[in-house]
Amino acid sequence: MALILDLILQAVQMFLVLALAPLALGVTRKVKARALRRVGPPVWQPYLDLWKLMHKEAVLAHNASWLYRVAPYLLFAVTWVAAALIPTYATNLLFSWSADLIAIVALLATGRFALALAGMDVGTAFGGIGSSREMMIASLAEPAMLLVAFTVALVAGTTQLSTIAENFIDGHVGLRVSLGLALVAFVLVAIAENARIPIDNPATHLELTMVHEAMVLEYSGRHLAMIEAAAALKLVLYSSLLVCLFLPFGMATTDKSFAALGIGLLTYVAKVLALMVLLPIGETAIAKMRVFRYPIFLGASFAAGALAVFLLFVSRSF
């Protein structure tokens, strides 16, 4: 009986992130439109878009290989798995022991690898440029992300996400400048990874500076639907990771009663939606960067992460 209950809780988590993802994307688009004094599409528009794309014919290039057809499903699958393993509304779910923070970073890297290969598969110039830029961003963002992981793991004493969240909920960690720096580094990495302004513009198909959209330019129909869903999931994944690592308050821990789980669910959705409101407000305040400035942007993230690790070493009693 307990096993069935655990399975149900895990399933709730899996489908919660999946169901929330298009809504989160819709909220960012709506808030951004309002910030620019436009009306904007309704917040459920991404659901309709996905529905429409699923029922459209998928057009393939003549020289597209099997890789081109498999990559969208692979990307969606690994992103969904990674998003389902992050504690969102409750810790210690059935599968949460199977992946720690580093495994989640690796899962995301796998998805990116598949997409970059697919971008180069057809042989168009745009796909190649997108893939090469995506890899450049990845090579800069991943070291910074790992430094964030090290910081959090050093503070909490483990890389297991559930345990980290439980440690931070207790509040005995105290005031740490390292965690603040890690948060800054993490936000910069998340912006770069989710192809948001100032690294990439998610709303354009026309710029020469686009990265993510350049890779997926050739896709259509259900393949495109998979890629769009994966992009939305990735946004939710990064915000749940932020919530789990830095603001885990309200999460249901050992007490798996109905009320605790309800509070966990409500606070989780509220926190994610709050982040989705803050993101476009930040985006409208800054301009898109030139490609050659990416290393400086992500270098700042790396520096913040490295500084966080250094500060931890100073404050440890030897």
Add this chain to the structure above:
Amino acid sequence: MRTLAFDVAHLLAGGMLVLSFVLLYQDRITATLNVFALQAIVLSLSVAWQALIQDAPHLLVTAAIALILKGFVIPAALHRIVRRLGIHREIEQVIGGGPIMLIGLGLVALSILLVLPVGENVSLLVREDLAFALAVILLGLLMMITRRNAVTQIIGFMSLENGLVLAATGAKGMPLVVEFSVAFSILIAFIVFGVFVFRIRERFDTVDVSALDRFRGERGDHT
């Protein structure tokens, strides 16, 4: 062990170090001035906190000097100088960029490694304060040698002095007279720098100090 006193001191000193990095990274002159003012304000908060936890009221005077002089007077004067020189919109070419940040991180690691083995009889708080102060000093020096604009070099020097004050307050029992003399020497240095900047500008029509190299004959070959 881990008390609120330690946590807040750690936060403020760490904040100063972070602002040193922001200074190193920032390439707009007015923004650099604002960050410098912010660093001075954080310094004064840190000194005031030390006054509270060390029960040493004379440190409050130090905090007040840091806040008024370096938080408001010197940045305002520098803003005026920059405006009068007509370079307040200028974006400075920071030499290196990425590598400079790496060198800065290396310097922080170096200062931590230098200070940590100091010994067991020194409290953790003092050791940490010294490590941060040394890092801020080294980053100020780094800023002075990587910038080409005379005004930002001055800011590098001033942020170096912020590190000195942080080091001095972390150690118990710095006499007030020392603090006064340091504050006044900084003020005098600032006046000298101000005059110096205008002299450079009068002579060379720029405050980019690389123009001086030519007159020293260092780049005589290709001019």
